[in-house]
Amino acid sequence: MPFSRRSFLAASTALCASLAARAAPVTRSIPELLPPSRGRRVVIVGGGWGGLSAARHLRELAPGLEVVLLEKNAAFWSLPLSNKWLTGLADDRYLIHDYQAAASAYGYTFIQTEVSAIDRDRRRVFTQAGTLDYDWLILAVGIRYGYEAWYGDDRRAAEHTLKNYPCACIPGREQRALKEKLDSFQGGDLVMTLPPMPYRCPPSPYERACMIGALLKSRRIKGKLIVLDPNSQVLGFGRIFSEQYPDQIVYLPQTRIKSVDPFSKTIATDVDDFRFDDAILMAPQQAGDLAWKAGFIARDSEGKPTGWAGQDPVHLHAKDDEKVFLIGDMIDQASPLFGHYPKTGQMASRQGRIAASEIAARARGVAPEKLLPDSACYVFTRIEPMEMTRVESRYKFRGDGLIVQTVRQVHDPNPRGEDLQWAKAMFGEFLAFKER
Template identity: 45%
Template sequence: MIRRRTLLTAAPSLALGMGLLGRGALAAPAALTSDTTLMPRTGKGPRIVICGGGWGGLSSARHLRDQLPDAEVIVLERNPIFWSCPMSNKWLIDVVDTAFLTHDMLAPANNHGYRLVQCEVTGFERDKKIVRTSKGNVDYDFLILAGGIRNAYDAWFGDDHEAAEYTRTHFPSAYIANAEHLKLKNMLRDFKGGTIVMTLPPPPHRCPPSPYERACVMAWHFKVNNIPAKILILDPKPGIAPISAGYRAAFEELYPDIITHVPNARVRELDPWNKRIMTEAGDFDFDEAVIMPPHQASEMLFHADLIGKDENGNPTGWADMDQRLFHANADDSVYIVGDSMGAISPHFGHYPKSAHVANYIAKIVARNIGQRVRDEEVVAELPDNLCYMLVNGDPREAISVEFTYEVGADGLVHQNQIDIDVRTPDLLEEDFVWVNGMFDDFLR
């Protein structure tokens, strides 16, 4: 356990008197209008600005208000509605409906007393503690970056934006909460037969077990509707991971004629117009595809100049941050929550990029900021992780993986992984208990 005493140095209020937003209300389009306009401060506590209102951002906002009832908490989010990626694979085959995934973000903002501004975060002036947005600038005492991931098509296509955009719009990854999920579901509904390739990003990436779950639910749909489809999972890893035995059993026992898992299939080249993909495990033609490019931290981390470097001085693509206290190494007024986080330990690399971890870290960071504001010792805490993955549509059966963490004798964080490989309906029930508990925690 690390304990540290830190004093909050309150930034002078930079408010210039325009653009007051109602608590919890979405901004009127012109509420914040220019580069020089700053949101006036309200309240007597510190101002904490959260960039990104997904799992990590909204969890941070809710728990910060509990920790610091006097704090002014502002969430900056581009989307008008919350869309849950967890359960979205199940939604592809109608285990849940759209109303289950989508949530009003105004209700929790109003219920817990934070402000929600619908805008694009465009940049940072960290020396002045200012966030730039499409609706003007906002100053802060503490900043939380919770922007999730970016799809790094540039790792494949370089400056060829046309190829990247063609790939994104025709073969969407549907790994970020946006309209790509609808396009994927329509593709599944309309597919009449042929070969679908699914590329997995190289690790680390968002929700490692979920691409295999997606392959299973798609295969189940093809099986029950007698659609002559093949799914090729092009996996850059040498084997299925995590829950390898559970997934292998599902592929072999439930979908032997549909799913083929291809290991060591790192993408070398992709020709989206001619529907051809070249990998280290061979070249493949396809009729349809779910193309997941490499993942990196959200653009915000790049704009904030907080991306780490590896031993050769190359950008890691993920946050450069304190592994136990989750603030940026270069700036301890900036915290990173959720999938943008950098590596935690040489023993296992990153915490799983999951909604569970994003929610857990948000609570820890809220407590740590509360401790700093109250001038208490800052207590380093460890998360855990839990994921349930549906592999069969009838009967509905899931498998699962759990991770726990502890600090070892070497002072580093160690990971313990428990795969639950035997598929059962009970695990799907547990998944619903988990997700409803999460929604209760930060969306109601």
């Protein structure tokens, strides 16, 4: 019997229906993380400074909303203060905190799970453990490393770099690995590459270099830290390196990396080629993976991805979705006058509070107040004797509505633990931290 076009279409339709029937139970079998909310629900993805701050302030500003924080890690790690811990100048009691303790203190729900996808039409997030519907969503998913700038699609090189030459710009496992590296370093050339701006915590790599220089000096290790920096000098660190650590640090600003071979331990730059015995390889940074998967990455005037999530500069919601708020290090430029907000812990925390205020106002049916964040960053510029600089960033609206930035640097030649007091106050605000 000949197989006619009509028979083929009928058979194809039957096959598709059969496949759909088999697939449907799989879709329906995905469990819900929580029972349906009795009211309205805010889901927060990412338990860094921004996500934790948003959760805490939502419970204060909108107690009638259900608040759920989703985070893949079991404990919070702080990047601020971590450079001191990496080089043995501080213990970890201020760095690591329990998520569940904060959730219990402020009255929101914490679930340890990783979010894999977002259905923006149905307002649903998909996780390893199940699905969760939302009325509003706050994304605070941080950064990822743009290894493709060095390796293209060579995943083996990227994975080798992450395992053996960690940047430690993402909290947790990388920080432990870098601390072990520094504790066991016996000598030779230790190369540290810096990412091009913008990146997480701008002064941090320079502070880290100072502390590594002090470590090499105090332990009398016969080795050098070679800092390859594609950016211009920050806070006069070039002078500090040459004055304080002339035998320990070689600093090369405005040095663009052309290629990296992590297997042969070589780096080609537009200045020279370098071979290293060990390394801290900081690749260019971008918004975290979920921002890309969910389609939040902004595009420039040529239609190319900027690498960062495009947000309304004032209200912080996604430009094409007012039910989703984007905060923290993942976001794109805030103003054509200065570009990006500094990607600091306090900045993320303030943005979390702004997002909470926005959602609380919308839940009440009123226009949200226009709020702007601020930032403070404590940077050690010398180790022996201790000297510190406080970098303050403040913002206001110009007459035409654009955001204006003012940066103030305050040098402290005799610090008395102000950085620790600041951290305790911040942790007390969104982690319910109390020193025992």
